[in-house]
Amino acid sequence: MNQSTSPDRDGQAFSARAGTLLERLGAPAGATLVRAPGRVNLIGEHTDYNEGFVLPAAIGLEVWLAFEPWDRPRVELTSAEFGETCALDFDDLTTGHRQAVSWIDYVAGTAWAMREAGLPIRGFRGVLDSTIPVGSGLSSSAALELASSWALADPSAPRPAAPRMAAIAQRGENAYVGVNCGIMDQFASAAGADGHCLLIDCRTMEFRATPIPEGLSILVCDTGSPRRLSTSEYNTRRSECELGARLIAEREQGVKALRDVDAAMLSRNRSRLPEVVARRCEHVVQEDARVMAAVASLAAGDLDEVGRLFAASHASLRDLYEVGSTALDAMVEIARDVPGVVASRMTGAGFGGCTVNLVHNGAEEELRRRVLAEYPARTGLEPRVFVASAVAGAGPILAGDLTR
Ligand code: ADP
Ligand code: MG
Numbered sequence: 100m101n102q103s104t105s106p107d108r109d110g111q112a113f114s115a116r117a118g119t120l121l122e123r124l125g126a127p128a129g130a131t132l133v134r135a136p137g138r139v140n141l142i143g144e145h146t147d148y149n150e151g152f153v154l155p156a157a158i159g160l161e162v163w164l165a166f167e168p169w170d171r172p173r174v175e176l177t178s179a180e181f182g183e184t185c186a187l188d189f190d191d192l193t194t195g196h197r198q199a200v201s202w203i204d205y206v207a208g209t210a211w212a213m214r215e216a217g218l219p220i221r222g223f224r225g226v227l228d229s230t231i232p233v234g235s236g237l238s239s240s241a242a243l244e245l246a247s248s249w250a251l252a253d254p255s256a257p258r259p260a261a262p263r264m265a266a267i268a269q270r271g272e273n274a275y276v277g278v279n280c281g282i283m284d285q286f287a288s289a290a291g292a293d294g295h296c297l298l299i300d301c302r303t304m305e306f307r308a309t310p311i312p313e314g315l316s317i318l319v320c321d322t323g324s325p326r327r328l329s330t331s332e333y334n335t336r337r338s339e340c341e342l343g344a345r346l347i348a349e350r351e352q353g354v355k356a357l358r359d360v361d362a363a364m365l366s367r368n369r370s371r372l373p374e375v376v377a378r379r380c381e382h383v384v385q386e387d388a389r390v391m392a393a394v395a396s397l398a399a400g401d402l403d404e405v406g407r408l409f410a411a412s413h414a415s416l417r418d419l420y421e422v423g424s425t426a427l428d429a430m431v432e433i434a435r436d437v438p439g440v441v442a443s444r445m446t447g448a449g450f451g452g453c454t455v456n457l458v459h460n461g462a463e464e465e466l467r468r469r470v471l472a473e474y475p476a477r478t479g480l481e482p483r484v485f486v487a488s489a490v491a492g493a494g495p496i497l498a499g500d501l502t503r
Contacts, residue, residue, distance in 0.1 A: 119228075130165045130225075135245035135493035137161065137231035137238045138287035139319050139455050140446050141296050142412050143390040145420060147281030149340050149357035149383050150302040152390040154309070155283055156317060157291020158487035160232075162242040163496070166225030166250045174210070174251070178202055179228040189220065194274050205240055206247040208271030216267045219253035232483065235321050236447030240276075241284035244268040245493035261290035261492055262304045279334065291492035298394050302358055309394055311489050312402070315441065316458045320434065320470055321483040324426040324451035333448060336379060336420065343380040346372055357383045382419035386412060402441045405457065409442035410435075422449025429477045430454045430470065437466045 136157035143153035164176075172189035185203035192211040213220050227246065231239040248264055258264070265285035272278050272285070286299055286306070295308035311317065340357055347368045348354035354364075357380060365384050369377050389408045396404040413431055417423030427445040431454055434443035439462025446455040458466055467484040474482045 130167050131250075132163060132165050132496040133246050133249040133494065134161045134163050134496050135242040135249070135288050136291055136490050137242050138284060138291070139237060139317060139453070139487055140283065140287075141317075141455060141457075142393045142408060142444070143283075143386060144412065144416055144446070145336060145340075145422075145448070146358075146383055146386050146390065147283045147299075147301040148337055149344070149387075150355070151358040151383065151387040153283045153299050153301060154296050154390050154393060155287035155299070156296040156311065156487075156489040157287050157492055158237070158317065158319070158485075159490045160230045160237060160485060160487060161490075162227060162229040162231060162239065162246045164225055164227040164246040164250050166223040168221050168223045168250075171222045173222045174203075174206060175224040176203065176206060177226045179226065180233065189214075189222065192275075200276055200278075202243070204276050205243045205272065206251075208275030209244045209247040209268055210251050210271075211275045212267045212271035213248065213251060215270070216259075218259070218267070219256050220251045221253045223250050225250060232321060232485075236452030237319065238284040238288060240272065240278070241268065241280075241288045242493070244271060244285060245288045249493060249495065262286060262306065265289040266304070279330070279337070287492075289492045291490055293491045294489050296397075296489060298390070302356070309397060312397060312400055314460050315402075316460055316463050317487045317489065318456040318458050318463060318466055319446075319485045319487045320430050320454045320456065320466075320474075321485070322424070322426040322430050322451055322453065322474075322478070323480040323482055324424060324478075329450075332422075332450070336422070339376050339379045340383060343372055343376045346376070347380075358387065360384050362388070378419045378421075382415045385415060402457070406442040409444040409455075409457075413444035416445055416449055420449070424450050426451065426478050426480055427454060429474060430482070433469055433473050433477075434466060437469050438462060440466055 137160045138155045138157050140153055140155040147153050174187045177184040187203055187207045210220050231237050231242055233239045245268055248268055268285040269282050272280055282301055292308040295310050297306050298309055299306045344357050347360055350368055351364055353359055362384055365380055389412055393405055393408045431443045434440050434456050439459040441457040443454055443456045446453055463486055470482050470484055
Protein backbone atom coordinates (compact mmCIF):
# COMPACT_ATOMS: atom_id res chain seq x y z
CA MET A 100 0.00 0.00 0.00
CA ASN A 101 1.55 3.29 -1.06
CA GLN A 102 0.10 6.18 0.80
CA SER A 103 0.93 9.40 2.45
CA THR A 104 -1.02 10.38 5.50
CA SER A 105 -0.99 13.89 6.77
CA PRO A 106 -2.47 14.63 10.14
CA ASP A 107 -6.06 15.68 9.93
CA ARG A 108 -6.48 17.14 13.36
CA ASP A 109 -8.40 20.04 11.97
CA GLY A 110 -11.17 20.55 9.51
CA GLN A 111 -13.68 18.21 8.00
CA ALA A 112 -11.66 14.99 8.01
CA PHE A 113 -11.30 15.22 11.77
CA SER A 114 -15.01 15.80 12.34
CA ALA A 115 -15.94 13.02 9.94
CA ARG A 116 -13.73 10.48 11.69
CA ALA A 117 -14.96 11.52 15.09
CA GLY A 118 -18.54 11.29 13.85
CA THR A 119 -17.96 7.79 12.49
CA LEU A 120 -16.50 6.65 15.77
CA LEU A 121 -19.38 8.05 17.75
CA GLU A 122 -21.85 6.49 15.35
CA ARG A 123 -20.21 3.08 15.74
CA LEU A 124 -20.51 3.45 19.48
CA GLY A 125 -24.21 4.10 18.96
CA ALA A 126 -24.30 6.83 21.57
CA PRO A 127 -23.35 10.17 20.08
CA ALA A 128 -24.76 12.24 22.90
CA GLY A 129 -22.99 10.75 25.92
CA ALA A 130 -19.67 9.64 24.49
CA THR A 131 -16.33 11.20 25.28
CA LEU A 132 -13.46 11.25 22.78
CA VAL A 133 -9.83 10.96 23.75
CA ARG A 134 -6.76 10.86 21.53
CA ALA A 135 -3.19 9.69 21.99
CA PRO A 136 -0.38 10.22 19.47
CA GLY A 137 2.27 7.86 18.23
CA ARG A 138 5.85 9.09 18.28
CA VAL A 139 9.00 9.21 16.27
CA ASN A 140 12.42 9.48 17.86
CA LEU A 141 14.58 12.14 16.22
CA ILE A 142 17.78 10.89 17.83
CA GLY A 143 18.91 8.90 20.90
CA GLU A 144 18.48 5.22 20.08
CA HIS A 145 18.99 2.45 22.67
CA THR A 146 19.86 5.12 25.21
CA ASP A 147 16.64 5.04 27.23
CA TYR A 148 17.33 1.79 29.08
CA ASN A 149 20.87 3.04 29.74
CA GLU A 150 19.31 5.94 31.67
CA GLY A 151 20.43 8.41 29.01
CA PHE A 152 18.76 10.91 26.68
CA VAL A 153 16.20 10.64 23.88
CA LEU A 154 14.60 13.23 21.61
CA PRO A 155 11.20 12.02 20.40
CA ALA A 156 8.27 14.00 19.04
CA ALA A 157 4.62 13.01 19.42
CA ILE A 158 3.24 12.92 15.87
CA GLY A 159 -0.11 13.50 14.22
CA LEU A 160 -0.75 9.80 13.68
CA GLU A 161 -3.05 8.94 16.54
CA VAL A 162 -5.26 6.48 18.37
CA TRP A 163 -8.75 7.82 19.04
CA LEU A 164 -11.04 6.28 21.56
CA ALA A 165 -14.73 7.11 21.97
CA PHE A 166 -16.24 5.77 25.18
CA GLU A 167 -19.11 5.87 27.61
CA PRO A 168 -18.29 5.11 31.23
CA TRP A 169 -20.55 2.74 33.11
CA ASP A 170 -20.82 1.39 36.65
CA ARG A 171 -19.63 -2.13 35.85
CA PRO A 172 -15.98 -3.12 36.56
CA ARG A 173 -15.58 -4.10 32.95
CA VAL A 174 -14.37 -2.74 29.61
CA GLU A 175 -15.91 -3.65 26.28
CA LEU A 176 -13.90 -2.19 23.46
CA THR A 177 -14.05 -2.50 19.68
CA SER A 178 -10.93 -1.94 17.60
CA ALA A 179 -11.78 -0.72 14.11
CA GLU A 180 -8.27 -1.71 13.01
CA PHE A 181 -8.72 -5.33 14.10
CA GLY A 182 -12.49 -5.46 13.46
CA GLU A 183 -12.93 -7.09 16.81
CA THR A 184 -14.62 -6.44 20.14
CA CYS A 185 -12.84 -7.60 23.29
CA ALA A 186 -13.85 -7.49 26.92
CA LEU A 187 -11.87 -7.29 30.08
CA ASP A 188 -13.08 -7.70 33.67
CA PHE A 189 -11.24 -5.82 36.36
CA ASP A 190 -11.50 -8.89 38.63
CA ASP A 191 -9.29 -10.79 36.17
CA LEU A 192 -6.44 -8.28 36.24
CA THR A 193 -3.49 -10.29 37.48
CA THR A 194 -0.02 -10.50 36.00
CA GLY A 195 1.32 -13.79 34.80
CA HIS A 196 2.49 -15.46 31.66
CA ARG A 197 0.11 -14.87 28.78
CA GLN A 198 -0.06 -17.57 26.13
CA ALA A 199 -0.67 -15.10 23.35
CA VAL A 200 -0.84 -11.35 23.58
CA SER A 201 -4.11 -9.84 22.40
CA TRP A 202 -4.50 -6.14 21.77
CA ILE A 203 -6.86 -5.88 24.75
CA ASP A 204 -3.92 -6.86 26.98
CA TYR A 205 -2.46 -3.38 26.40
CA VAL A 206 -5.67 -1.91 27.83
CA ALA A 207 -5.71 -4.49 30.62
CA GLY A 208 -2.05 -3.78 31.42
CA THR A 209 -2.81 -0.07 31.71
CA ALA A 210 -5.80 -0.78 33.98
CA TRP A 211 -3.70 -3.15 36.09
CA ALA A 212 -0.82 -0.67 36.43
CA MET A 213 -3.16 2.23 37.27
CA ARG A 214 -4.73 0.17 40.03
CA GLU A 215 -1.28 -0.90 41.28
CA ALA A 216 -0.35 2.79 41.42
CA GLY A 217 -3.39 3.51 43.57
CA LEU A 218 -5.38 5.26 40.85
CA PRO A 219 -9.09 4.52 40.80
CA ILE A 220 -10.33 3.11 37.49
CA ARG A 221 -13.80 2.76 36.06
CA GLY A 222 -15.32 0.62 33.34
CA PHE A 223 -16.54 1.77 29.96
CA ARG A 224 -17.68 0.60 26.59
CA GLY A 225 -16.04 2.14 23.59
CA VAL A 226 -14.62 2.07 20.11
CA LEU A 227 -11.09 2.84 19.02
CA ASP A 228 -9.60 3.75 15.71
CA SER A 229 -6.06 4.65 14.72
CA THR A 230 -3.97 6.17 11.96
CA ILE A 231 -0.73 4.76 13.43
CA PRO A 232 0.62 1.82 11.44
CA VAL A 233 0.70 -1.15 13.83
CA GLY A 234 4.08 -2.66 14.61
CA SER A 235 6.14 -0.21 12.54
CA GLY A 236 7.96 1.34 15.45
CA LEU A 237 5.76 4.43 15.71
CA SER A 238 4.39 3.28 19.06
CA SER A 239 0.84 2.33 18.35
CA SER A 240 1.03 0.29 21.56
CA ALA A 241 1.97 3.27 23.75
CA ALA A 242 -0.74 5.37 22.09
CA LEU A 243 -3.29 2.64 22.83
CA GLU A 244 -2.14 2.60 26.46
CA LEU A 245 -2.32 6.36 26.89
CA ALA A 246 -5.73 6.62 25.23
CA SER A 247 -6.89 3.80 27.52
CA SER A 248 -5.51 5.59 30.57
CA TRP A 249 -7.74 8.56 29.83
CA ALA A 250 -10.81 6.38 29.30
CA LEU A 251 -10.12 4.27 32.40
CA ALA A 252 -9.39 7.17 34.76
CA ASP A 253 -11.97 7.97 37.38
CA PRO A 254 -12.35 11.74 36.89
CA SER A 255 -12.99 12.27 40.59
CA ALA A 256 -9.30 11.51 41.29
CA PRO A 257 -6.58 13.96 40.27
CA ARG A 258 -4.69 12.83 37.18
CA PRO A 259 -0.96 12.32 37.65
CA ALA A 260 1.38 14.50 35.58
CA ALA A 261 2.33 13.16 32.14
CA PRO A 262 5.72 11.64 33.14
CA ARG A 263 4.11 9.71 36.00
CA MET A 264 1.26 8.52 33.79
CA ALA A 265 3.82 7.42 31.20
CA ALA A 266 5.70 5.40 33.82
CA ILE A 267 2.46 3.70 34.87
CA ALA A 268 1.62 2.79 31.26
CA GLN A 269 5.17 1.53 30.74
CA ARG A 270 4.85 -0.66 33.83
CA GLY A 271 1.69 -2.13 32.34
CA GLU A 272 3.47 -2.98 29.10
CA ASN A 273 6.52 -4.38 30.95
CA ALA A 274 4.86 -6.39 33.69
CA TYR A 275 1.44 -7.20 32.30
CA VAL A 276 1.91 -7.51 28.55
CA GLY A 277 5.47 -8.74 29.02
CA VAL A 278 7.22 -6.36 26.61
CA ASN A 279 10.43 -4.98 28.06
CA CYS A 280 10.20 -1.49 26.53
CA GLY A 281 11.86 1.68 27.85
CA ILE A 282 9.99 4.80 28.93
CA MET A 283 10.34 6.85 25.73
CA ASP A 284 7.23 5.73 23.85
CA GLN A 285 4.73 6.34 26.62
CA PHE A 286 6.50 9.55 27.65
CA ALA A 287 6.28 11.06 24.18
CA SER A 288 2.65 10.04 23.74
CA ALA A 289 1.75 11.48 27.15
CA ALA A 290 3.79 14.69 27.18
CA GLY A 291 4.15 15.72 23.51
CA ALA A 292 4.05 19.42 22.68
CA ASP A 293 2.71 21.05 19.50
CA GLY A 294 5.57 21.89 17.14
CA HIS A 295 8.19 20.53 19.54
CA CYS A 296 10.28 17.48 20.22
CA LEU A 297 11.05 16.45 23.80
CA LEU A 298 14.49 16.12 25.29
CA ILE A 299 13.89 13.46 27.93
CA ASP A 300 16.33 12.51 30.66
CA CYS A 301 15.43 8.85 31.11
CA ARG A 302 17.04 8.76 34.57
CA THR A 303 15.36 11.71 36.24
CA MET A 304 12.28 11.81 33.98
CA GLU A 305 12.84 15.53 33.52
CA PHE A 306 12.04 16.81 30.08
CA ARG A 307 12.27 19.95 28.02
CA ALA A 308 10.28 20.78 24.92
CA THR A 309 12.54 21.89 22.07
CA PRO A 310 11.03 23.65 19.05
CA ILE A 311 11.30 22.01 15.65
CA PRO A 312 12.85 24.83 13.59
CA GLU A 313 10.47 26.85 11.42
CA GLY A 314 10.21 25.59 7.87
CA LEU A 315 11.09 21.96 8.63
CA SER A 316 8.80 18.95 8.29
CA ILE A 317 9.25 15.54 9.83
CA LEU A 318 8.76 12.71 7.33
CA VAL A 319 8.64 9.11 8.41
CA CYS A 320 9.42 6.43 5.82
CA ASP A 321 8.28 2.93 6.68
CA THR A 322 10.60 0.34 5.11
CA GLY A 323 7.79 -2.22 5.06
CA SER A 324 10.44 -4.61 6.29
CA PRO A 325 8.93 -7.54 8.16
CA ARG A 326 12.06 -8.20 10.17
CA ARG A 327 12.17 -6.33 13.46
CA LEU A 328 14.46 -6.47 16.44
CA SER A 329 13.34 -9.61 18.22
CA THR A 330 12.79 -9.72 21.95
CA SER A 331 15.86 -11.90 22.38
CA GLU A 332 18.10 -9.56 20.35
CA TYR A 333 16.77 -6.59 22.30
CA ASN A 334 17.37 -8.33 25.61
CA THR A 335 20.88 -9.34 24.50
CA ARG A 336 21.72 -5.70 23.72
CA ARG A 337 20.37 -4.64 27.09
CA SER A 338 22.45 -7.17 28.99
CA GLU A 339 25.57 -6.29 26.99
CA CYS A 340 25.10 -2.67 28.06
CA GLU A 341 24.54 -3.68 31.67
CA LEU A 342 27.68 -5.81 31.63
CA GLY A 343 29.66 -2.92 30.14
CA ALA A 344 28.44 -0.54 32.84
CA ARG A 345 29.23 -3.08 35.56
CA LEU A 346 32.78 -3.71 34.33
CA ILE A 347 33.50 0.00 33.99
CA ALA A 348 32.04 0.65 37.46
CA GLU A 349 34.68 -1.69 38.95
CA ARG A 350 37.32 0.91 38.15
CA GLU A 351 35.38 4.17 37.98
CA GLN A 352 33.50 6.07 40.66
CA GLY A 353 29.79 6.78 40.36
CA VAL A 354 28.95 4.63 37.34
CA LYS A 355 25.48 3.18 37.72
CA ALA A 356 24.57 2.96 34.05
CA LEU A 357 26.17 3.81 30.70
CA ARG A 358 24.66 7.26 31.12
CA ASP A 359 27.48 7.95 33.60
CA VAL A 360 30.25 6.94 31.20
CA ASP A 361 31.94 9.47 28.92
CA ALA A 362 34.24 8.89 25.97
CA ALA A 363 37.46 9.22 28.02
CA MET A 364 36.23 6.79 30.67
CA LEU A 365 35.24 4.28 28.02
CA SER A 366 38.60 4.46 26.30
CA ARG A 367 40.45 4.00 29.65
CA ASN A 368 38.47 0.81 30.26
CA ARG A 369 37.99 -0.46 26.75
CA SER A 370 40.58 -3.24 26.91
CA ARG A 371 38.81 -4.74 29.93
CA LEU A 372 35.57 -5.20 28.01
CA PRO A 373 34.72 -8.03 25.65
CA GLU A 374 35.00 -6.64 22.11
CA VAL A 375 31.29 -6.80 21.33
CA VAL A 376 30.40 -5.17 24.67
CA ALA A 377 32.90 -2.38 23.97
CA ARG A 378 31.20 -1.65 20.65
CA ARG A 379 27.74 -1.53 22.22
CA CYS A 380 29.03 0.84 24.92
CA GLU A 381 30.71 3.05 22.34
CA HIS A 382 27.40 3.46 20.51
CA VAL A 383 25.49 4.37 23.67
CA VAL A 384 28.10 6.81 25.01
CA GLN A 385 28.40 8.61 21.67
CA GLU A 386 24.65 8.54 21.03
CA ASP A 387 23.94 10.31 24.33
CA ALA A 388 26.42 13.01 23.30
CA ARG A 389 24.76 13.25 19.88
CA VAL A 390 21.36 13.90 21.49
CA MET A 391 22.72 16.89 23.39
CA ALA A 392 24.56 18.11 20.29
CA ALA A 393 21.37 17.78 18.21
CA VAL A 394 19.39 19.86 20.71
CA ALA A 395 22.04 22.57 20.58
CA SER A 396 22.22 22.47 16.77
CA LEU A 397 18.44 22.63 16.38
CA ALA A 398 18.34 25.63 18.70
CA ALA A 399 21.15 27.33 16.78
CA GLY A 400 19.55 26.52 13.42
CA ASP A 401 22.69 24.62 12.37
CA LEU A 402 20.91 22.13 10.13
CA ASP A 403 24.11 20.89 8.47
CA GLU A 404 25.28 19.70 11.87
CA VAL A 405 21.90 18.06 12.54
CA GLY A 406 22.36 16.19 9.26
CA ARG A 407 25.83 15.01 10.31
CA LEU A 408 24.55 13.87 13.69
CA PHE A 409 21.70 11.88 12.11
CA ALA A 410 24.17 10.26 9.70
CA ALA A 411 26.55 9.38 12.53
CA SER A 412 23.70 7.88 14.56
CA HIS A 413 22.62 5.76 11.61
CA ALA A 414 26.15 4.49 11.00
CA SER A 415 26.70 3.75 14.68
CA LEU A 416 23.47 1.76 14.95
CA ARG A 417 24.51 -0.20 11.86
CA ASP A 418 28.19 -0.77 12.67
CA LEU A 419 28.53 -0.66 16.47
CA TYR A 420 25.11 -1.65 17.74
CA GLU A 421 24.46 -3.92 14.75
CA VAL A 422 20.73 -3.33 14.47
CA GLY A 423 20.74 -2.04 10.89
CA SER A 424 19.38 -3.63 7.74
CA THR A 425 19.84 -3.25 4.00
CA ALA A 426 16.28 -1.90 3.77
CA LEU A 427 17.02 0.86 6.30
CA ASP A 428 20.28 1.69 4.51
CA ALA A 429 18.50 1.90 1.16
CA MET A 430 15.82 4.21 2.55
CA VAL A 431 18.41 6.56 4.06
CA GLU A 432 20.57 6.54 0.91
CA ILE A 433 17.60 7.52 -1.25
CA ALA A 434 16.62 10.33 1.13
CA ARG A 435 20.12 11.76 1.39
CA ASP A 436 20.21 12.40 -2.36
CA VAL A 437 16.97 14.38 -2.39
CA PRO A 438 17.44 18.17 -2.37
CA GLY A 439 15.86 19.72 0.71
CA VAL A 440 16.39 16.69 2.94
CA VAL A 441 18.31 17.96 5.96
CA ALA A 442 18.76 14.76 7.95
CA SER A 443 17.84 11.09 7.67
CA ARG A 444 18.44 8.00 9.79
CA MET A 445 16.85 4.80 11.03
CA THR A 446 14.58 5.32 14.03
CA GLY A 447 13.35 2.88 16.65
CA ALA A 448 14.93 -0.32 17.84
CA GLY A 449 16.20 -1.35 14.41
CA PHE A 450 16.31 -4.29 11.95
CA GLY A 451 13.28 -2.84 10.19
CA GLY A 452 10.62 -0.27 10.87
CA CYS A 453 11.05 3.35 9.86
CA THR A 454 13.48 6.12 9.03
CA VAL A 455 13.01 9.66 10.31
CA ASN A 456 13.74 12.57 8.00
CA LEU A 457 13.92 16.32 8.56
CA VAL A 458 12.94 18.04 5.35
CA HIS A 459 12.63 21.66 4.24
CA ASN A 460 9.01 22.66 3.59
CA GLY A 461 8.31 22.13 -0.07
CA ALA A 462 10.62 19.11 -0.46
CA GLU A 463 8.17 16.61 1.07
CA GLU A 464 6.57 15.61 -2.21
CA GLU A 465 9.90 15.09 -3.93
CA LEU A 466 11.13 12.84 -1.13
CA ARG A 467 7.95 10.80 -1.29
CA ARG A 468 8.13 10.57 -5.07
CA ARG A 469 11.73 9.36 -4.99
CA VAL A 470 11.08 6.82 -2.24
CA LEU A 471 8.05 5.39 -4.03
CA ALA A 472 9.97 5.27 -7.33
CA GLU A 473 13.32 3.92 -6.16
CA TYR A 474 12.84 1.96 -2.95
CA PRO A 475 10.69 -0.95 -4.24
CA ALA A 476 13.10 -1.52 -7.13
CA ARG A 477 16.06 -1.64 -4.75
CA THR A 478 14.52 -3.81 -2.04
CA GLY A 479 11.41 -5.54 -3.39
CA LEU A 480 9.54 -4.01 -0.46
CA GLU A 481 6.60 -1.60 -0.37
CA PRO A 482 7.35 1.67 1.45
CA ARG A 483 4.95 4.09 3.06
CA VAL A 484 5.68 7.76 3.62
CA PHE A 485 4.03 9.80 6.36
CA VAL A 486 4.18 13.52 6.96
CA ALA A 487 4.29 13.60 10.73
CA SER A 488 3.90 17.00 12.34
CA ALA A 489 4.74 17.30 16.03
CA VAL A 490 1.58 17.42 18.15
CA ALA A 491 0.44 17.70 21.76
CA GLY A 492 0.34 14.67 24.05
CA ALA A 493 -2.66 12.49 24.85
CA GLY A 494 -5.85 13.97 26.19
CA PRO A 495 -9.53 14.57 25.66
CA ILE A 496 -10.78 15.92 22.34
CA LEU A 497 -12.95 18.87 23.14
CA ALA A 498 -16.10 19.73 21.23
CA GLY A 499 -14.33 22.86 19.97
CA ASP A 500 -11.68 20.71 18.28
CA LEU A 501 -14.34 19.00 16.20
CA THR A 502 -15.75 22.14 14.70
CA ARG A 503 -12.46 23.90 14.00
P1 ADP B 1 4.38 -0.46 17.75
O1 ADP B 1 4.14 0.06 19.11
O2 ADP B 1 5.74 -0.16 17.23
O3 ADP B 1 3.33 -0.06 16.76
P2 ADP B 1 4.08 -2.97 19.09
O4 ADP B 1 4.33 -4.37 18.67
O5 ADP B 1 4.77 -2.44 20.28
O6 ADP B 1 4.34 -2.06 17.82
O7 ADP B 1 2.52 -2.79 19.37
C1 ADP B 1 1.56 -3.20 18.42
C2 ADP B 1 0.38 -3.81 19.14
O8 ADP B 1 -0.40 -2.79 19.80
C3 ADP B 1 -0.59 -4.50 18.20
O9 ADP B 1 -0.20 -5.81 17.89
C4 ADP B 1 -1.88 -4.45 19.01
O10 ADP B 1 -1.88 -5.48 19.98
C5 ADP B 1 -1.79 -3.11 19.71
N1 ADP B 1 -2.46 -2.07 18.92
C6 ADP B 1 -1.90 -1.05 18.26
N2 ADP B 1 -2.82 -0.30 17.59
C7 ADP B 1 -4.00 -0.91 17.80
C8 ADP B 1 -5.36 -0.65 17.37
N3 ADP B 1 -5.66 0.37 16.56
N4 ADP B 1 -6.32 -1.50 17.81
C9 ADP B 1 -6.02 -2.52 18.62
N5 ADP B 1 -4.78 -2.80 19.04
C10 ADP B 1 -3.78 -2.02 18.66
MG1 MG C 1 5.19 -0.52 20.89
